[in-house]
Amino acid sequence: MKKLISKILNNDAFSNTLASIISIVLGLIVGLVVMVIFNRAGAWPGFLVMLQGGFSDGARGIGQVLYYTTPLILVGLAVGFSFQTGLFNIGVIGQFTIAAYVAIIIGGKLTMPASIHWIVALIGASLAGVIWAAVPGILKAYFRVSEIISCIMMNYIALYLVNQLVHDTHYESTTAMSAYVKKTALMPKLGLDKIFPGSTVNSGLFIAIIVAILVYILLYKTSFGYSLRCCGLNRDASKYAGINETRNIIIVMLISGFIAGLAGGILYLSAITKNYKISELFITEPGYGIPVALLGMSHPIGIIFSSLFIAYIIVGGSLMQGYGFPVETVGIITAVLIYFSAFSLVFKNKVNKFALHFSYKESQKTDSLKNE
Amino acid sequence: MQHITKIFPRIVANDDISFQLKKGEIHALLGENGAGKSTLMSVLFGLYVPDGGRILVEGEEVKISDPHEANRLGIGMVHQHFKLVQVFTALENIVLGVETTRGGVLQMEEAREKVDALSKQYGLLVDLDKKIEDMTVGMQQRVEILKMLYRDSEILVFDEPTAVLTPQEIDELIRIIKDLAAEGKSIIFISHKLDEIQQVANRCTILRKGKFIATVNVAEATNEQLSEMMVGRKVMLQVEKDEPQIGEVALHVEDLVIKAPGLSEKNKVNHVSFDVHKGEIVSIAGIENNGQHEVVMALTGLMPATSGKISLNGEDITDWSVRKRNYKHISHIPEDRHKHGLILDFDLANNFILQSFFTDKFSNHGFLNSQSIQKYSTELIKQYDIRSAKGPDTVVKSMSGGNQQKAILAREMDRSHDLLIAVQPTRGLDVGAIEYIHKQLVRERDNGKAILLISLELDEVMNVSDRILVMFNGEIVANVLPKDVSERDLGLYMLGSKVGA
Numbered sequence A: 001m002k003k004l005i006s007k008i009l010n011n012d013a014f015s016n017t018l019a020s021i022i023s024i025v026l027g028l029i030v031g032l033v034v035m036v037i038f039n040r041a042g043a044w045p046g047f048l049v050m051l052q053g054g055f056s057d058g059a060r061g062i063g064q065v066l067y068y069t070t071p072l073i074l075v076g077l078a079v080g081f082s083f084q085t086g087l088f089n090i091g092v093i094g095q096f097t098i099a100a101y102v103a104i105i106i107g108g109k110l111t112m113p114a115s116i117h118w119i120v121a122l123i124g125a126s127l128a129g130v131i132w133a134a135v136p137g138i139l140k141a142y143f144r145v146s147e148i149i150s151c152i153m154m155n156y157i158a159l160y161l162v163n164q165l166v167h168d169t170h171y172e173s174t175t176a177m178s179a180y181v182k183k184t185a186l187m188p189k190l191g192l193d194k195i196f197p198g199s200t201v202n203s204g205l206f207i208a209i210i211v212a213i214l215v216y217i218l219l220y221k222t223s224f225g226y227s228l229r230c231c232g233l234n235r236d237a238s239k240y241a242g243i244n245e246t247r248n249i250i251i252v253m254l255i256s257g258f259i260a261g262l263a264g265g266i267l268y269l270s271a272i273t274k275n276y277k278i279s280e281l282f283i284t285e286p287g288y289g290i291p292v293a294l295l296g297m298s299h300p301i302g303i304i305f306s307s308l309f310i311a312y313i314i315v316g317g318s319l320m321q322g323y324g325f326p327v328e329t330v331g332i333i334t335a336v337l338i339y340f341s342a343f344s345l346v347f348k349n350k351v352n353k354f355a356l357h358f359s360y361k362e363s364q365k366t367d368s369l370k371n372e
Numbered sequence B: 001m002q003h004i005t006k007i008f009p010r011i012v013a014n015d016d017i018s019f020q021l022k023k024g025e026i027h028a029l030l031g032e033n034g035a036g037k038s039t040l041m042s043v044l045f046g047l048y049v050p051d052g053g054r055i056l057v058e059g060e061e062v063k064i065s066d067p068h069e070a071n072r073l074g075i076g077m078v079h080q081h082f083k084l085v086q087v088f089t090a091l092e093n094i095v096l097g098v099e100t101t102r103g104g105v106l107q108m109e110e111a112r113e114k115v116d117a118l119s120k121q122y123g124l125l126v127d128l129d130k131k132i133e134d135m136t137v138g139m140q141q142r143v144e145i146l147k148m149l150y151r152d153s154e155i156l157v158f159d160e161p162t163a164v165l166t167p168q169e170i171d172e173l174i175r176i177i178k179d180l181a182a183e184g185k186s187i188i189f190i191s192h193k194l195d196e197i198q199q200v201a202n203r204c205t206i207l208r209k210g211k212f213i214a215t216v217n218v219a220e221a222t223n224e225q226l227s228e229m230m231v232g233r234k235v236m237l238q239v240e241k242d243e244p245q246i247g248e249v250a251l252h253v254e255d256l257v258i259k260a261p262g263l264s265e266k267n268k269v270n271h272v273s274f275d276v277h278k279g280e281i282v283s284i285a286g287i288e289n290n291g292q293h294e295v296v297m298a299l300t301g302l303m304p305a306t307s308g309k310i311s312l313n314g315e316d317i318t319d320w321s322v323r324k325r326n327y328k329h330i331s332h333i334p335e336d337r338h339k340h341g342l343i344l345d346f347d348l349a350n351n352f353i354l355q356s357f358f359t360d361k362f363s364n365h366g367f368l369n370s371q372s373i374q375k376y377s378t379e380l381i382k383q384y385d386i387r388s389a390k391g392p393d394t395v396v397k398s399m400s401g402g403n404q405q406k407a408i409l410a411r412e413m414d415r416s417h418d419l420l421i422a423v424q425p426t427r428g429l430d431v432g433a434i435e436y437i438h439k440q441l442v443r444e445r446d447n448g449k450a451i452l453l454i455s456l457e458l459d460e461v462m463n464v465s466d467r468i469l470v471m472f473n474g475e476i477v478a479n480v481l482p483k484d485v486s487e488r489d490l491g492l493y494m495l496g497s498k499v500g501a
């Protein structure tokens, strides 16, 4: 029995998960403290509502959690995939934005049968993401320009360009948002609307999960993924091994941009009510890419779970408003939780240390038994 | 240190080791690769918390929970793999963590004066404003030593300091260490080179497989006795080999030129031509930084040749990619195992397939074949006696330095090749392992492979090679047979004060 425990403790996947859970719990405690500071009376009930998250609103609530999870999985994957190969695609925001625009235009302007309209719009969106990611990819691969800087520039270009384009090409002046996309271009529900009535969850969720599995297979099971991880962990050794880094950098950025674009497309094709709002601020969803990837340890399967968690907190947080918390506090508390997620690596080391200690104690016990 | 025990998963790195350092002595620590030397020192330096035992400094029991505590107790350490911030200057690295500030402003001038004084006192020449990444390893090491002295350490630990140095630098270091001991500092000196231990140390403690074996007075022990205590059997310190069966030309280098980077007019490699035949071990001897490094880089494709021609078995490979050269043609044991040789965060199995992961043996329609990778790794580990905690699944970072080197060797020897380029292949290995590697090199030769050995150690060059080339200032200044040349002459060639055939 003890042996089993020590074996589980020393298992990598287990220590990753445990570390993530510890950081979540600590984040929750700090979140509660923040809430007490802001509103003593409402803190506890508000906290409980947040913890209940989607569950407090029945099937619709759960559906909404899954709806928020969908783009988070994809942007988390886009960031995490680039992390694993030693790049930092911070341009997910721009790739997402430009893709959203392309999805809205194809979905709103073109006329096609329902069976293919949304597919065409999604493909268009993904390709827009690819093109937006190609620029920093090429600059990095051939000219050694830091992808972080070029990505940030591409983000701003995307923001202002899309603001202008939406205004000029597909604008609804009464709402100050983009005009509607056609019904034919909306993501199919595949019965999810029956299970979770009233929510906007759609088949995009399945696409996101499938992409996560594909990324996992690509990274860990294929020889190409091996070469990508080599580049991520030691560039000199990859060169020594004859791995073509220039090619890898470009391919990674293209794939990452594709996934980011897919996220943008799926989100803006998810409901007739989801429109692009012209604003000086970036869209919020892709901004979660980095915390989702960190909390999920950049592992595709971990990212699915960290997305679920963060979506859950977002939905729960929005319900806290009913307990006298202004929208801003809700933002602060979710941010606290998410920042704590970045600490999961620290906790991973602690968990490992504890595991070692535990197995050592056990081995000593068995030794002394043998000696007797 | 009394009864120190340190356990890693599935391995007892230190098993009830007691060890005593007298004031002002130089105490050597000797043991096979993975015997637990670095671990014991890391415990002393507060990097690891021991699972048992206690540490006394000047008779008082102390708890050393982190390196700061060690510093406070006057314990300093030069690690086997340096711990310097690459993008900081030497001075910044030296004061890092113990900066003097006044009103929040760094007081670098005071620090500079103190460091200057120390470097004059001990002859530790360092360009204080140079960044670490632009320094040779020898200079980086001097920075590490200054760092210890700057912190007024009284107990100085050197973990394999000579493994990365040229023979000239080693003499220099030994002089410095002796000076430090004469000043009353106590020194722990880890090395696999018995001659060095004989030269510097007063006493020597021997570890084997995590256990304490003995502490002896160096003056009363011979090299043979020391190595026998350490390995547990007799070791051949001389290489046994027959006359080479020299075949046709395998590697042919013609008029190779490599320009120095930047605007410098001088060539790093200046019109070099040589051959290596099948069944022959040719070594390139020379003092560091005379162009050997660049020759290897050009042969392996890691650096382009400015002009000239390289051919292998009659085929012109000058413009081949690294992968094409790697694949069935050239094996390369690189100079810097952490930079080029290994992916430290990967496990052993993944490191074994570094160059051949895409071949049919290890992958199938683009998918890795984990079964055959696992099987292959288990074989290599067994065949080359690589000691590690979890076999193929051991993360390489957690392995001892010598076993990391063995892993590279296993991979490169086992990959099919016509030419083996071995750069300092025995760096950091214990005498038993060195004996083994040398035997393997000779066996490769006897199998008709061409071998190019680059070594800074005269002993190794004289012992192992069938022919010796000496490089000086980017040119080959001698091409001699070991039996026709004395170590002294070889040294003169290397200094450029003698030019031969």
Ligand SMILES: Nc1ncnc2c1ncn2[C@@H]1O[C@H](COP(=O)(O)OP(=O)(O)OP(=O)(O)O)[C@@H](O)[C@H]1O
Binding pocket: B008, B009, B011, B012, B013, B031, B032, B033, B034, B035, B036, B037, B038, B039, B040, B080, B387, B388, B389, B397, B398, B399, B400, B401, B402, B403, B428
């Ligand atoms: N952080 C770690 N985690 C797990 N095992 C470790 C770790 N560090 C060292 N070990 C194991 O402990 C043993 C002793 O290693 P250590 O580095 O002390 O050897 P060493 O005597 O310094 O050898 P070398 O001469 O090769 O440097 C090795 O078997 C090594 O694999």
Ligand SMILES: [Mg+2]
Binding pocket: B037, B038, B039, B080, B159, B400, B401, B402
């Ligand atoms: Mg060591």
